[in-house]
Amino acid sequence: MANSVYEKLLQCRDAVRKVTDFVPDVALVLGSGLGAFADNIRIEKEISYSDIPGFPVSTVPGHAGKFIFGYLDDKKIVCMKGRVHFYEGYDISDVVLPARLMKMLGAKILFLTNAAGGLGDGFAAGDLMLITDHVSIFAPNPLKGANIDELGPRFPDMSEVYSRDLQDIIRGVARENGIRLQEGVYCQLTGPSFESPAEIRLLKGLGVSAVGMSTVNEAIAANHMGMKICGVSCISNLAAGISDVPLCHEEVQEAADKAAPLFTKLVTESIRRFDVSDQEENRL
Numbered sequence: 001m002a003n004s005v006y007e008k009l010l011q012c013r014d015a016v017r018k019v020t021d022f023v024p025d026v027a028l029v030l031g032s033g034l035g036a037f038a039d040n041i042r043i044e045k046e047i048s049y050s051d052i053p054g055f056p057v058s059t060v061p062g063h064a065g066k067f068i069f070g071y072l073d074d075k076k077i078v079c080m081k082g083r084v085h086f087y088e089g090y091d092i093s094d095v096v097l098p099a100r101l102m103k104m105l106g107a108k109i110l111f112l113t114n115a116a117g118g119l120g121d122g123f124a125a126g127d128l129m130l131i132t133d134h135v136s137i138f139a140p141n142p143l144k145g146a147n148i149d150e151l152g153p154r155f156p157d158m159s160e161v162y163s164r165d166l167q168d169i170i171r172g173v174a175r176e177n178g179i180r181l182q183e184g185v186y187c188q189l190t191g192p193s194f195e196s197p198a199e200i201r202l203l204k205g206l207g208v209s210a211v212g213m214s215t216v217n218e219a220i221a222a223n224h225m226g227m228k229i230c231g232v233s234c235i236s237n238l239a240a241g242i243s244d245v246p247l248c249h250e251e252v253q254e255a256a257d258k259a260a261p262l263f264t265k266l267v268t269e270s271i272r273r274f275d276v277s278d279q280e281e282n283r284l
Contacts, residue, residue, distance in 0.1 A: 005093045006148045008054050012097065013104045015052045020045040022069040024078035025276040027099070027107035027227075028267070031083060031114035031214065031234070036260045037267055038079050041070040049082075056084040056094040072271055078102050085213055086140065087191035096142040096221035100151065103225045108276050109166070110222045111267065112215050112231035117239035119200060120184050120209035125238060126259045127182050128266060129210050130170055131162055131231035135187040135203075136216045143224055152224035161223045166230035166274065173269040179262050184209025186233055188216035200239045211239055232266065234259045 022044055030037055047067045049057045058065045068079040080102070086095050099110060118127065147154040174181035187203055189195060191213030195203070203211055210233045219229050236259075 003146060003148050005145075006150060008093075009097060009100055009104065012052050012055050012101050015055075016047060016067075016101070016105060019047055019051075020069055022078070023076065023106035024069065024102065025076045025107065026109045026111060026271055026274060027078050027080070027102035028111045028271070029080045029083055029099070029113060029215075029218065037264050038068050038081050040264065040268055041068055041072055041077055041079060043068055043070040045069040056088075056090045056097060058082045058084050058088070072268065075271055075274065075276070077271070078105060078107055083214055083218075085191065086217065087213060092140040092142045092144075092217060096217050099218040099222050100225060103222065103227055108227060109274055110218070110227045110229045111271065112218060112229065113263070113267070114186075114212050114215045114231075114233050115236040116186060116210035116212040116233040117195070117200075117237050118210055118235040119204045119239050120182060123182055123209070123235050123238065125235060127180060127235040128174075128259065128263060129182040129184055129186075129233040129235055130167060130174075131186045131210075131215075131233060132167065132183050133162065133185045134216045134219060135185060135206060135208055136220060139188040139190055139216055142217045142221045152226060156224045158220075158223065161219050162230055163228045166228060166270075169273045170230060170232065170266065170270045173266055173273065177265055177269065179266055181266070182209070182235070186215060186231065187211045189213060195239060210235060230270075232263070234263055 049055045049065045065082045068081055070077055080098055083098065084090055084095055086092055171181065185208050187208040189211060195211060212233065215231060219231065222229050
């Protein structure tokens, strides 16, 4: 019996292929307030999510809701300008559909970004944090249910979700450009409410440095499909109980917007150094 999740994924792929035959090397997900990077791409094609039958559409302010296909120098990029979140009411399989689709279109590397609350000692709003690992026990696992063998194994290894090679490249870019780069473990909760001070104390005790409402489920799905993954969080605010200021989405967007120039520099220069030649060819 055909898997309905896989069938939907194939339908989305076919819909995109009717519009463009562009085959990307790198997939990039831009989170809240971090859409300015797309201005650096020599655009070949844009496709609104709403133009892809069955594709989940973002409802969050600051998320444009479209794919951008184009070039950053010689690198072929598919840029996801705005993502969908589990808290918007979508099934978890729809939340990770975009990441899976970008792999099916040819992308070998997935660069994830987000806006996050900071828990780490010495963290400040506006910092950028290299994601070195994640905690996923609070968000639904996108691999639950019947395994889609065409995508990956039933029990994928998670010992190096975030490529050490890509982390080293990002560190080097930050060092050479004088960009303050924190490092740490990212945790995804479901949202949409911000975390309580007690929840933040719990997460801090687990070794979490930043918390948000995205990214981990996408990383799990991409890892399942064999992609190389890296991620950077924009620390848009200090988490509840660490700061006395009440949290709001407007604050997240404002801090992300202020950090956008450094973020853009870090992502742009890192992607320029990514080596896609030795990656396994897409066979989906």
